[in-house]
Amino acid sequence: MRGMGVPASPAPAPPRRRPALTRAFFARPTVEVAAGLVGAHLVCDPGTAEEVEAVVVEVEAYLGREDPASHAHGGPTPRAAIMFGPPGHLYVYLSYGVHFCANVVCEPAGVAGAVLLRAAAVERGEEVVRRRRGPGRRGPAGAAGTAAEALLRGPGNLGTGLGLTLADNGLDLCDPSSRLRLLDGDRAVPLAVGPRVGISRAAERPLRFTWAGHPAVCHPAPPHPRSMEG
Numbered sequence: 001m002r003g004m005g006v007p008a009s010p011a012p013a014p015p016r017r018r019p020a021l022t023r024a025f026f027a028r029p030t031v032e033v034a035a036g037l038v039g040a041h042l043v044c045d046p047g048t049a050e051e052v053e054a055v056v057v058e059v060e061a062y063l064g065r066e067d068p069a070s071h072a073h074g075g076p077t078p079r080a081a082i083m084f085g086p087p088g089h090l091y092v093y094l095s096y097g098v099h100f101c102a103n104v105v106c107e108p109a110g111v112a113g114a115v116l117l118r119a120a121a122v123e124r125g126e127e128v129v130r131r132r133r134g135p136g137r138r139g140p141a142g143a144a145g146t147a148a149e150a151l152l153r154g155p156g157n158l159g160t161g162l163g164l165t166l167a168d169n170g171l172d173l174c175d176p177s178s179r180l181r182l183l184d185g186d187r188a189v190p191l192a193v194g195p196r197v198g199i200s201r202a203a204e205r206p207l208r209f210t211w212a213g214h215p216a217v218c219h220p221a222p223p224h225p226r227s228m229e230g
Contacts, residue, residue: 017043018183023174026087030106030113034061034209037104039185042120044162046181052125052162054152055185056117057211058218060196062103064112068201072112082170083112090171090180092164099156100164104173104182118208120152121216122161129161149215194222 018041026033037059044052062070064083071093072083082091083105091103091114107113122129129151152158162180173182192212195204197220210217 018185020174020176021088021182021184023086023088026104026106026173027108028106030061030063030115031207033104033106033113034059034115034207035191037115037117037182038191038209038211039187039189041123041183041185042117042162043181043183044125045179050125050128050163052128053123054120055123055211056120056182057214057216058117058119059209060116060118061207061209062114062116063207064107064114067205069196069199069203069205070112070114072114076112080112083114085109088172088174090168090173092159092166092169092171094166095156100159100166100168101155102159102162102164102168116155117158118155119210119216119218120158121149121214122151126151132161132163133157153216154218192222 021040025036037056040056042054042056044050062072064070064072065075067073070083071077072080074080076084079093082089085105086109087105087107089105091105092100093103095101102117103114104117105114126148130146133146133151150157152161164180168180171180172178173180190212192210193206194208194210195206196208197203197218208222210222212221
């Protein structure tokens with residue numbers, strides 16, 4: 001019959017979002033925030049063709065003025081001033097003139113603290129990350145690719161894979177319009193704690209938190225599994 005065509009299929013529903021982490025989440029002691037970020041979901045450029053979602057699997061805590069390894073150890077210098085500001089902002093710095101590293105500002109305003117995002121596992125947007133990372137080395141993902149679990153392994157690779165630059169320094173992670181958001185994750189993931197890596201000062205402090213046994217964690221993995229609960 002005329003006018004009785006087959007009904008159009010409904011458009012696919014957009015991915016259901018987890019609740020975003022709040023300013024109050026970040027306004028806590030840095031070590032608590034670091035442990036709580038393992039398992040959180042990170043979404044970059046939401047709602048665009050460049051959208052990437054990944055699960056945070058490794059972080060390191062830097063404790064401000066009391067921590068010789070922290071950029072804030074010497075006080076609120078022009079580079080470190082953001083670490084003394086309101087929590088829930090992104091601190092991006094250039095490491096060795098090559099890599100952009102992403103940190104989450106913690107503690108109440110006036111108290112410096114930050115969590116370095118060291119590694120994440122891609123859940124959506126893998127091709128976007130691969131394009132940003134470049135051809136890579138030969139490996140399990142193919143001749144011109146990198147193994148999926150290694151795409152965002154390491155703070156430099158994470159920054160590159162998310163397309164971060166110094167233009168993202170100061171980004172408000174709690175702003176719904178921000179290009180980078182941190183969302184709630186699974187609170188029951190197994191946590192491993194160990195010394196920080198890649199630094200020369202206070203490296204022995206147990207301030208590196210990882211998802212125990214996750215293949216996206218940097219090597220060597222911390223040897224001390226511990227539950228995030230309790």
